[in-house]
Amino acid sequence: MAQRIQNFDRFPAALKGGVVAIGNFDGVHRGHQQVLSEAVEQAGRLSARTNALTFEPHPRTVFRPDQPVFRLTPAPLKARLLELMNFDAVFEQQFDRDFASRSAENFVTDILLGRLGVSHVVTGYDFHFGKGREGDPDFLIDAGKRFGFGVTLVEAFADEGGEVVSSSRIRDALATGDTGLANGLLGYRYAVAAEVLHGKKLGRSLGYPTANMALPPETALMPGIYAVRFRRADGSHHDGVASFGRRPTVDEEGAALLLETFLFDFAGDLYGEQCTVSFVSRLRGEEKFDGLDPLVAQMKIDEAEARAVLGALTPLSPLDAAMTFGPAA
Template sequence: MKTSPSIYRTLPRHDSQQASAVTIGNFDGVHRGHQAILARVREQAIERGLAATVMTFDPHPRTYFALRGQRPELVPTQISGLRDKLTALSAHGLDQIILERFNQALADMSAEDFIRQLLVQGLNTRWLLVGEDFRYGHKRSGDIELLRHAGQQYGFEVETIADVADEHGHRISSSELRTALAVGQLERAEHLLGHSYRLSGHVIHGQKLGRSIGYPTLNVKVPSQCALRSGVYVVRAHGLGPQPINGVASLGVRPTISHNGRLMLEVHLLDCQIDAYGKLTCVEFLEYLRDEEKFPDLPTMIAAIDNDVQCARDHFALHGL
């Protein structure tokens, strides 16, 4: 049975001198393109007797630079939060995940120091897989040529990978996936991911309004920059019982009842009363129903929820889930 990978937040590793087969990237969403990269790393690690290793960053470097430059509008949306990313990476037979904090020190690190401190001293890298356009180091000064030169000096091999395409020749990328999620195209997102889109979070206390109108909801905390379009969805909630529970969910800032503007996922479970406070649930998105709306009054909102619930029931009746 495969054990979970070791997760390191600092390099060099405190408990290992083992040589590594490494890939580096943000891996937001861990889509089919990422999965192809992870499979190649694992294959080479097994073949060469190395530790299969991913180095990823938190926060996303683009997020760091956007906030540092006081340009929040340039922060990329998040396909998955850190927990979901690590869970998805862990499912691909890795030995190590390096969660490198992207901060001022890393942003200022020269390309040569990036190679020497992180790849050589930090991971004892023997084989490295990166995208053809991979850049690293201060002001993105490092390129593939410098990596290959360093590889000759320090004894590691560099392999590059072009964009991964699907069976129709279309590029599979995080930006393609963000675009699909931004418009609520769940089928396209599923095609890019290889599975339905999911978000996990802990159930937290809400305003309890749902109970009073006959639609109790679970309030689930999601990433504030969530890539998925705000709106109402047919969903299934995993992890709250022995089987997934059918439901309908609203992702948004609850404009009719709340003014704090915080993004929240509210899940109403169909024909199920459950005390889930504090529990971790994984919500699977199955069908986009409608946009989030600001209703003039509660009766209008309740009528819309009645319709949403009926649409969800119709979905499950049709798909037999």
């Protein structure tokens, strides 16, 4: 995985002097990929390291803590995606109110020059920084001229319908169950990563043992049944069908949201593994059945439909091929 640097006072000197892509990059979607790919190209021209500067936690969470952001790619998953795009390191700048109060000039001299020693900066056309958003693209370009580093600004990226690709559009699509739109905007299948936990073992007794994962409470994915691909810690991939929701047939109303994945043709112990689930297609919504027999009957239908969907699966992009496909189980 790309190195995750959280302590700027102690990071390898070899990473200094690199090309740095700056942004929050939540989702690492197709618009972000334009910025990130440009950074990779610039690094190739300069024979320099390719690094990213991001901010943790999400700035919106700092300013509106009562409205936590539905993160499309928490920091570890973001680092994996950036590694797949040939980044060497991710600098995760702690974002708090003290950091937000820094001047734009201080951000340039302390962070970009003093700590990262940038040779070139790549960011979006609308990047603002510093107290009161005083730093704008023109300020950054002028700073580059004054201090001797290059600056490349990347224009907004629009999808095939002419609408700008954004993290908010992807969140909205996932919240309404439109995985097709979300995946098209991302350029890869939406994924979550979490540890496999012990559950009630009910699925095992029904002939459908599941890998259970607890996702952050702010996850706004629409509950339902999904065809998925499951990536184990060893890199192997497995087809499966997943339920995300509150299990209305077997749990009390108001139960915590849970992701349960049944892996096809798999037998083994996954407990404690950090695994990734990629969402390919939403099959149906959550339903409350009148007992376990009709539930199992529907699960068999879900399995057959998911197998059909996954049997025809092809990569959306090289990034999707790396994330969603892999060695045979």
